[in-house]
């Protein structure tokens with residue numbers, strides 16, 4: 057989907073207040089009754105309804121009157137909440153062009169006040185399940201039980217935590233800057249995805265570096281699980297950076313060995329095909345660990361033996377066991393339900409141009425502040441912290 061941030065400039069405090077109220081309502085309603093939105097927002101004189109019409113016009117919420125008069129956030133609405141919060145924190149000041157589209161993410165350039173360009177990844181887990189629901193495929197129906205806000209937020213939280221920990225342990229990953237809701241801000245990697253590279257000066261060295269990384273990750277207790285030419289960036293000096301971490305697992309995962317071998321296999325295959333790397337290492341086609349001449353594929357069991365405990369550190373970092381289990385369930389179901397309809401329209405609708413935007417700071421008081429003071433609705437409506445803050 058495209059992200060038109062132009063409207064962000066014109067949204068008022070009340071607009072954001074009501075948008076936040078819809079977000080809060082979505083904790084326990086797929087479609088939030090208008091009346092509940094009004095109660096949470098606590099605007100005077102029916103102000104909420106007027107604001108909702110404006111949000112609807114800007115495609116920040118979706119109206120649904122099938123069962124009752126209700127609203128839910130669109131991706132765009134959720135994007136705006138995250139962007140606004142991060143801008144208020146001073147993390148960046150403008151949104152630029154789109155630099156990547158993943159199956160379940162959109163990546164944009166953003167710039168800080170002083171002109172530093174960073175990368176913003178907006179997670180869109182559940183994008184495919186929306187389509188599944190739309191196309192009424194029965195066997196995917198149960199995926200409705202996953203709330204896309206929750207899943208996208210988990211993916212961002214996990215990605216941020218892993219990126220940070222890996223960076224701290226010296227792995228070549230983007231610098232994790234901040235995260236909020238489904239949005240991760242990281243340093244912009246110079247270079248290109250390996251898949252776009254047709255020629256290397258030192259394919260052997262690059263191959264060894266990449267294999268070495270898979271092994272070193274496992275020695276730290278982790279498996280990437282999507283280690284392939286799409287998630288490896290390489291620059292003109294053939295220095296590599298690994299990206300994309302939401303699917304990582306611990307070496308103690310029940311399928312760890314399979315994931316590890318699959319990551320290794322992907323790299324062997326790619327280098328073989330693209331760079332014709334027919335080293336003796338590459339001639340092992342049957343998945344066995346040794347070619348009988350002393351060169352061998354990295355063996356999961358021998359790596360695991362000495363595995364460190366980065367996986368446990370991460371488990372303690374706020375990315376909870378339940379979050380991990382929910383993510384894994386989703387990823388597994390997603391793998392089962394893969395279809396080729398991935399370029400259907402999404403729920404935001406029409407493609408809209410991307411504008412470079414200097415966000416107006418006047419309206420940008422911290423979203424999370426002061427909601428209680430104006431709340432005339434039910435007790436405790438605003439008591440929970442909302443959104444996801446990774447940096448406190």
Ligand code: ADP
Nearest residue numbers: 156158159160161163175230243244245249300
């Ligand atoms: P997905 O999980 O959807 O696969 P990725 O994290 O792999 O998303 O990003 C998709 C694409 O966006 C990448 O292939 C890359 O081209 C680009 N990209 C992602 N992160 C960065 C970054 N930090 N710097 C530069 N480009 C990036």
Ligand code: MG
Nearest residue numbers: 158286287300
């Ligand atoms: Mg990727």
